[in-house]
Amino acid sequence: MKPSHVCSLFALVCSSAVSAQSYVIGVEKLAFTPHYSIDAQGQYQGFARELFDLFAQTSGVELSYKVLPVEQLLPALLSGQVDFKYPDSESWAQEQKAGKTLSYSQGVVDYVDGMLVAPQRQGQPMEQLKRLAMVNGWTPRGYQERIDAGQIELTYSDDLRQMIRQALRKDTDGAYFNVVVATHYLDNIRARPGALVFDPELPHNRGSFHLSTLKHPGLLERFDRFLVEQHAKVAELKARYQVEANLDSEHIGLEQWKVDFLKRQQSKDANGG
Incomplete structure (x- = not known):
């Protein structure tokens, strides 16, 4: 291969690497299992981490996580230290957000x-x-x-x-x-x-937890499409982590074994057993 061709190929590879979109999600330094938590090495983990990693993999973007105390997270978003905040909601901290035009994703998970x-x-x-x-x-x-x-x-x-x-x-x-x-x-x-x-x-x-941003509404639109297009995988993650366990039933807050027991009893009663 001629040197000029080698240089051209090298430039193309470097250009592709540089053009990869990279964003920082600000997350809470909080034990909030099964939604999310921070491990002993300070790494973000749980349902939210797997969800955002899946989005990154399917969308060709690079995501990193900046772990901050809860009270520092919104100021970090508003000052541009992070690109996104999770979790967030339009109804939260309205006084602090006054005069700022934030964008929100559709609901990520109900609570x-x-x-x-x-x-x-x-x-x-x-x-x-x-x-x-x-x-x-x-x-x-x-x-x-x-x-x-x-x-x-x-x-x-x-x-x-x-x-x-x-x-x-x-x-x-x-x-x-x-x-x-x-x-x-x-x-x-x-x-x-x-x-x-x-x-x-x-x-x-x-309510619902949302992903918010001040500067990147376009990526939120891509994230919303991801939630729809990857609905089956998102549903599997929610089921595995039990983040919405029994929220829409009369058994909310009960351990799953009790729910299963009550359902069996109701079935027996309905069948005259």
């Missing part, structure tokens, strides 16, 4: 935030709630009026582990958190399945 109580307290009216355990930075939607009136006292914790401990010790009457995450923690990490249960009769909030 329910609500009250977890001891089983014997399930079904009691909200008036019986006097002390409520919270993780710093969370907002207990539906309870603010009673909080402002001094009828509910908030006890803040640094993380889920500390908050759950308070509720299990009955230092508080309940804990407000993401139901799937709290249930996963109780079932798999704390090894206390059923010690706290979601109370669907108390105020709770349904």
Whole structure:
């Protein structure tokens, strides 16, 4: 091969490497399993990591993850330190976002935030709630009026582990958190399945996690198409990580074995067994 041809080939390879699109997603330094968490080496992992890696593989872009404390994540997006923020929602931190034109993806995964109580307290009216355990930075939607009136006292914790401990010790009457995450923690990490249960009769909030950006709405459109075109693979990831487990049923917040047992009982009753 002639030297000029070698140089041309080398230039083409270098040009392709340089032209690869590379973006940084800002993510939370938070144990939020099964949605996401940070391992001992500081690496982002969980459902969200696999989802974004799959998007990168199918879209020909390069993605890296910048792990930041929750309170630093939005400022990092607004100042351009990261290209994207996950998770995010148009309804979050509206005062901080005032005057900024952010773009949001379609919903990535649905969630329910609500009250977890001891089983014997399930079904009691909200008036019986006097002390409520919270993780710093969370907002207990539906309870603010009673909080402002001094009828509910908030006890803040640094993380889920500390908050759950308070509720299990009955230092508080309940804990407000993401139901799937709290249930996963109780079932798999704390090894206390059923010690706290979601109370669907108390105020709770349904929503979706979104990917947001200030400067790259075009890539969000590609991400939205990916969610549609790769729906089967995304659904498989959600099922494997159980990030939306039973969200649309009356069994939300129950361990899966209990759900299966109840369904078998309902089937037997329906068949006269």
